[in-house]
């Protein structure tokens with residue numbers, strides 16, 4: 330079952346040939362996808378040979394193969410993790426019953442919305458990152474960007490397969506819409522705000538892959554728990570690919586910190602102006618980028634109190650990430666204390682699941698910061714990077730639009746507005762970061778603002794020519 334059929338027009342491990350109607354429908358969508366990739370995917374690198382990994386099986390060991398590929402020839406396909414024998418629903422009111430291979434009619438529209446919302450983020454991020462290739466800090470980074478891009482394209486395929494296979498005509502229409510909305514488009518934007526934010530520099534790209542792809546990880550983890558088994562299997566395999574995206578973010582930001590510390594040592598100063606003059610990114614500026622992308626990504630988890638997520642959990646549609654680590658999987662008689670603008674409230678835990686997800690997400694985000702702070706400490710500096718409080722700069726939920734500072738204090742609105750440019754990148758900060766973004770394409774060479782990675786991809790040296798530009 331885990332082997333992938335690459336002789337089909339659409340590579341797959343779902344025995345697509347056995348369902349002619351579905352196969353034809355997906356083969357009809359395929360050229361629309363390729364056209365979208367051509368128009369909205371990485372601009373100008375279609376003729377380049379990129380050292381990419383392609384899934385060849387869904388086994389945890391050795392699931393990918395590496396080689397030079399031109400991106401438009403990438404074999405996007407449909408790969409589901411192997412089924413778990415006799416899998417049972419792991420949470421909610423139907424816990425213990427067999428999982429579903431088909432969607433119960435009453436959950437159809439909710440599941441469609443969940444799948445469309447997840448699916449929408451995948452092509453959105455490719456669109457957001459469309460121009461980054463022109464300012465890559467190295468060939469190694471350029472390759473990683475393109476690897477992330479083709480895999481987000483494949484994640485779109487993963488969701489489109491579910492829409493086509495399980496939602497009939499509505500699903501096919503949704504699949505077309507996924508290519509019709511575009512990131513930042515005034516008339517037809519992407520569904521979620523974070524996926525309409527421009528990602529025009531590599532510092533933002535590293536923050537995006539650190540914070541926003543990590544939100545993706547948490548969404549996929551909670552959908553991998555779903556009673557709808559095809560969704561669970563799809564998400565489980567997507568998580569295998571997703572790990573690399575966060576690796577790009579975590580090592581990218583770590584390399585920024587490393588380079589900044591090197592420059593601080595070289596010039597013997599922690600003066601931001603002097604660090605900037607030496608071509609590196611001062612730590613206070615990095616902090617602002619962290620504040621921006623972390624707070625934007627926190628909104629993706631939704632409102633603190635949500636009857637939708639309570640229903641999704643109770644019905645078995647969407648669990649908590651790593652559901653098995655919890656003791657109570659029904660949550661009918663548990664409460665939880667939530668910090669709200671009016672004070673601490675006691676709410677049914679079932680209604681606070683977004684907050685539970687947000688909290689475990691933030692814990693995961695802390696891991697990188699601890700590592701970077703250790704490096705800063707070892708270099709003898711007092712500065713520490715921090716995550717903003719979850720109430721800071723929120724657009725969704727109880728704290729939406731409230732003047733909260735990055736440490737979580739509700740403050741005067743005027744003071745908030747005046748100080749905001751100290752907390753998130755100002756126009757001047759963005760202009761400075763943009764000024765550093767110059768294309769470096771000599772194999773093994775790095776831009777001035779980022780240290781080389783510790784190792785290359787797939788055991789190749791850092792100096793390897795990961796992208797052959799033509």
Ligand SMILES: [Fe+2]
Pocket residue numbers: 451480481484545571
């Ligand atoms: Fe993705």
Ligand SMILES: [Fe+2]
Pocket residue numbers: 481542545571574
């Ligand atoms: Fe991703």
